[in-house]
Amino acid sequence: MQRRLGPGFWIPIGWITLMVAAAVLAPILPIADPEEIGVGGRLEGPSWDNWFGTDTNG
Numbered sequence: 001m002q003r004r005l006g007p008g009f010w011i012p013i014g015w016i017t018l019m020v021a022a023a024v025l026a027p028i029l030p031i032a033d034p035e036e037i038g039v040g041g042r043l044e045g046p047s048w049d050n051w052f053g054t055d056t057n058g
Contacts, residue, residue, distance in 0.1 A: 044054045 041050070041054050042056055044050065046053045
C-alpha cells in the first residue's frame with residue numbers, strides 16, 4: 001500500500017529547489033552592485049527609476 005505525498009512534503013521540496021537554483025544562478029543574475037554609489041542624482045524627488053527619491057549618496 002503506497003502512501004500519497006501531500007503538500008506538507010512538496011511545498012518544502014519546492015522551496016529548497018528554488019533556493020538551490022537561486023544559489024547556483026546567483027553569479028549570472030543581473031543584480032546591481034550594492035557597493036556602487038551613483039553620486040550623479042543626489043537629493044532628487046521620486047521618479048520612475050527611484051520611487052522614493054534619492055538621498056545624499058545618490
